[in-house]
Amino acid sequence: MDKPIDPRIRFGENRSSNDKLETYxxxxxxxxxxxxxxxxLYVMxxxxxxxxxxxxxxxxxxxVIAFQDYSLFKGIAGSEWVGLDNFVSFLTGPYFWPTFRNTLMLSLYGLVFEFPAAIILALMLNEVKNKIFKTSVxxxxxxxxxxxxxxTAGxxxxxxxPDLGIVNLLLERLGFEKIYFLMKPELFRGIFTGMNIWKETGFNAIVYLAALMAIDPALYEAARVDGANKFQQMRHVTIPGIMPTIIIMFIxxxxxxxxxxxxxxxxxxQPATYETSQIISTYVYQTGLQNQDFGLATAAEVFNAIVALILVYSANRIASKFSDTSLW
Structure with a gap:
């Protein structure tokens, strides 16, 4: 025969539940x-x-289209479910590795060249004392x-x-042959990265300039008293001062x-540069809108999002492990 439950225990459990409910x-x-x-504020x-x-x-x-043999006329409700077939077709297809490799390479070019460009520009502008020149730049x-x-692309x-471009005109004046830059696959990544640097660097530098303004001027004074030159002040005061911002932007x-x-x-x-310029986003565009294979295109985009989530989570874990700054 089971022993009766002690009323005090039952009361204690109920009291604990009531306390939690009251707290909530x-x-x-x-x-x-x-x-x-x-x-x-909520209305705004x-x-x-x-x-x-x-x-x-x-x-x-x-x-959910990624898991269907989607028909534009049947819609999501009427299309046949195919499970992971679209993902298998994308991951085992002939275009997966070239597009994935090109996407990673363009991203690495941006990470190596574009990302530091904004930091370098902000550090250089921070050292300029002439306000008119600083504002103009x-x-x-x-x-x-x-x-x-x-x-910008135009x-x-x-x-x-190749005919009237200023770069080829200069090459011709210097005695070199003209080059059709946009038809050469090996030059596409450099051209794409250079365009992004010209277009994005000034805007991205604003974040770091705002972080530089938050650094206590007393730190620079203390560094000068200790005999630190401009380079040493930048190394030991400026860069550590904006490092949390750099980490967040990097993540x-x-x-x-x-x-x-x-x-x-x-x-x-151009068609001639597909071997280095075809990325996952353009593959999704061509597969979905041009070839009308919406299920495969959506599967490629979902794969893209999953990899991005993994990269953000990994970068955040590494940042939180080696520093005190992270997104969460």
């Missing part, structure tokens, strides 16, 4: 009070919340960010044109390694 109720009431006191944020729900979260439901490097990518194409950049804007590549690539 208090937190909920406190949160409701905060929302009621700051309702104006409402349009952004609605935008995120409609254009970011709601489209995520369409990712900052404005000149900032303006390209607002130039449309279509216009400028690059015209500069490198975010890692998360975008496979998410290269396809329009930039699409506007520069």
């Amino acid at each position: 109720m208090k937190k909920a009431k406190r949160q409701l009070k905060i929302m009621r006191d700051n309702w104006q 944020a409402l349009p952004i919340i609605i935008w995120f729900v409609l254009f970011i979260y709601k489209p995520l439901t369409g990712q 900052q404005t000149a490097t900032f303006i390209p960010y607002f130039v449309s990518i279509v216009v 400028i690059v194409t015209n500069i490198l044109a 975010l950049r890692i998360g975008q390694m496979l998410n290269i804007a396809f329009e930039k590549v699409l506007l520069l690539q």
Whole structure:
């Protein structure tokens, strides 16, 4: 025969549950009070919340197409489910490795050359004492960010044109043969990276300039008293002062390694440069919109997102392990 449960134990368990419930109720009431006191801020944020729900979260439901033999006429509800067949077709297909390799290579070029360019520009501008010159340089490097990518690609194409491009005209004047730069696969990555550096560096440098302004001037004074020159001040005061910002920006950049804007590549690539310019984003565009294979295209994009998530998580874990700065 089972022993009866001690009423005190039962009462203690109920009391513990009641205490937890009361704690949750208090937190909920406190949160409701905060929302009621700051309702104006929530109303101002409402349009952004609605935008995120409609254009970011709601489209995520369409990712189920990756598991279907999707038909545009049958829709998601009427299309046949094929499980992981689309992923298998993408990962074992002839285009997977070339597109994945090219995506990684373009991302590594950006990580090695584009990412430090903004930091170097910010450090150089921070050392400039002439305000007029500093403002002029900052404005000149900032303006390209607002130039449309279509216009930017057009400028690059015209500069490198084989007949009337200024680069080839200079080569001809110097006695060299003209080069059709955009038709050479081995030059595509350098051209693409150079275009991004010209367009993005000035804007990205603003983040580091803001971090530089937050460094306590007393640290520089103490370094000068200790006899540190400009290079030593930069090494021991400036760079450590902006290192948390650098780490956060680096983690975010890692998360975008496979998410290269396809329009930039699409506007520069030629059929002759597919071997180095075909990336996952352009593959998704061509497979989905041109070949009408929506299931395979969605599977490629889902694979892209999964790898990006793994990269962000790994970079954040490494950053939190070796420093005190991380995204979470």
